[in-house]
């Protein structure tokens with residue numbers, strides 16, 4: 667073999683070795699630039715969730731059922747009366763008449779023109795759906811024509827829902843309170859808010875799409891916490907399919 671041939675081969679070997687090194691190092695390079703190595707991220711939201719009231723509890727809690735008070739509900743309903751009538755046979759206004767609404771599918775009151783957001787919502791007005799909806803209507807059914815800020819206090823929602831329950835030909839039974847989860851369950855559920863650290867958990871279903879559309883650095887954080895999330899979801903004792 668002449669010298670030129672040897673140089674070519676040696677060059678090829680070196681080039682290959684260099685290529686292999688680059689290929690081996692490249693992923694590390696990307697990994698490091700993408701993943702913050704501070705586990706504090708995982709811990710932070712858990713603590714916040716445990717301390718705050720963002721932890722979703724099975725619905726309804728006894729406190730909610732106890733707040734189903736028609737006297738209070740009649741007062742709260744004054745906020746609705748500019749748009750709604752809840753009398754048997756009462757007229758539709760800006761909003762539909764609400765007689766018989768508890769337990770009924772959404773958007774079924776005769777003679778009222780609902781938004782398409784409403785007609786395609788697939789909601790049935792269970793106590794839980796009503797509670798979520800009335801908390802922040804425009805968020806729970808995005809695109810709804812119900813231009814109402816919502817009832818922040820759970821007691822107000824429970825009370826007005828009791829008022830609606832009684833506005834029916836044959837009122838539905840009051841709901842049975844569900845026991846609060848045991849300690850370790852609470853811990854598991856406390857992890858749930860990680861899924862959308864920025865967003866309230868009880869609206870997970872809706873926010874799932876939002877979350878994916880968020881900037882990529884948020885996505886990175888989520889990737890990091892994936893193993894725990896998976897665990898949490900599997901072990902979550904209460905089915906909350908609509909969330």
Ligand code: HEC
Nearest residue numbers: 745746749760761772773774780781784810811812813814
């Ligand atoms: C500014 C007017 C307005 C106010 C105030 C308002 N609503 Fe509504 N509501 C509407 C409209 C409009 C709809 C129909 C929404 C659509 O088609 O998107 C609606 C729909 C509803 C529905 C679903 C009815 C169905 O047939 O599916 C319920 C339940 C309801 N409202 C309860 C309430 C309660 C309770 C309050 C007071 C706490 C309230 N609303 C306050 C306008 C209002």
